[in-house]
Amino acid sequence: MASSSSWRGRACFVLGALFAVLGTSSVQADILIGQTTAVTGPVAASVGETLQGVNLYLNSVNEKGGVNGEKIKLITLDDKFEPKLAGENAQRLIERDNVIALFMSRATPHTQTILPHLAKHGVALVAPSTGAMVFHQPVNPLVFNVRSSYQAETKKAVEALHTMGYLRVAMVHVDDSFGEDCLAGAMQGFKKTNWEPAIVIKADRNKPDYEAIVPQLVKANIQAVIWIGSSVAVSDGVKALRKTDSAKHMQVVTVSNNASSGFIKQLGDARRGVIVTQVFPSERAMGYAINREAAALAKANGDVALSPSVMEGFASAKVLVEGLRRAGPKPTREKLVAALAGMEYFDLGGLEVGYGPNDRTGLSFVDLSIIDASGQFMR
Missing domain, CATH: 3.40.50.2300 (Response regulator)
Structure with a gap:
């Protein structure tokens, strides 16, 4: 007959294994996406607005059940607008947090520090918030731009x-x-x-x-x-x-x-x-379906004020979600890269995005605005 101490030991082992399985299932229920950006520092104001746009769209997707039944979890680390810290954050997100992609890094030298980590692990970077030509030419197969250069x-x-x-x-x-x-x-x-x-x-x-x-x-x-x-x-x-x-x-x-x-x-x-x-049409141009979609969600979420930066975040999140949708259930790093690389055409809502073997540019839209006395961007 087993002693009470050995019985308790086996019971603890079984419970521990059960909790481990449940814990793993819980983690796998979320699609983990990583982001390093300047939450604080000299560009924090515009970063905050892009995150508003990102969350506006991702929250709406998650509220409807996510993508292929899985919800998206965005892990955002503050790099304080320091290039070295951006690279360290990227490494942590990929190697420790096991994200399947990086998303909307901010600034040129900061994003450059991320590239070696993408190459080492075969991870996609979706919609870097920089228009630097180094991310367009020569083509990096792991970088999927949304905004123009x-x-x-x-x-x-x-x-x-x-x-x-x-x-x-x-x-x-x-x-x-x-x-x-x-x-x-x-x-x-x-x-x-x-x-x-x-x-x-x-x-x-x-x-x-x-x-x-x-x-x-x-x-x-x-x-x-x-x-x-x-x-x-x-x-x-x-x-x-x-x-x-x-x-x-x-x-x-x-x-x-x-x-x-x-x-x-x-x-x-x-x-x-x-x-x-x-690099996006005026947020007040309601002839664009993407603006109507964003405006409706903004109104439903406490009248979030739309701006060009909010719309960049919103559009970028739409591209990410479409890539995940095309990657299918239980997306992996490899599946997402393949899905995005094969996305020859995607209608954002009046704006067309597409990628190919020699093209990772995304949009080519450029316009000029002028700030009026009331503090509005006028076109």
Whole structure:
């Protein structure tokens, strides 16, 4: 006859095994998606808005039972806008949390630190929130872009300023891979219009020296400046210009990383007239089915305010979910990569996304907006 202690031991073993099985089933019931992004730091305002859009769509999908009966769980880690931490977060998400994909990383140098981890483990990165050309060409089979490229944005910005009749245009850009990429696109625009920038100025990513930058722009008799940097860096730069009599009317253009209501708030009284390139149609353009869908969900969830950044998150989440749907039940890293790679056509709601063997670009939409006195993006 077994002793009471051995019986208890076997009972504990059985219960432990049962809990382990139940625990594993619980984890497997969720589709784990990882994200490293700047929840805090100089771009936190726009990141917060993209996450609003992401959650608006993912929550609606989960409330209806998820994808193929499985709910999506997004694990978001804060990289504080530090490239090194972004790479460490990506490694943790892939190797420890066992996510099947990474999603909406933020910024160019930060996303570059993620690439080796994608390659090592065969993990897809869906909708990086950066338009850097390095993620478009040469084609990385594991990176699935949704938004258009920064080079397309800055090229169009230069062409627009040329059409408007500005004669002396400057380029101020953050001194990193993001800034260099935007400069490359701008130079394409200058070449196309047979034009040259009056001056090109590099700015420190963390502490731009406005006391040095603004006098250089004034001395060069600049009429318009394309300013590339974080929302904090650009908004502070605009404020510095507006405080200078000879520069207060200088036209400022920036790109879609600053297409958020948070950026407008940071500009304060200096907001009026700032031009921001956009990679999605106006959120108020209800001719687009994706905008009607987002507006209905926003109203049902406490009147979430839509913005270009919210719509980027919303659209990106739609692409992720469609990839998961096509990957079938119990999606794996390999199945999701294959499903996305084979997604030749997907209608986001008036916007078409498609990928192929030599194409991971997604959308090619670029537009210009101007901030009015009331703090709205006008098209």
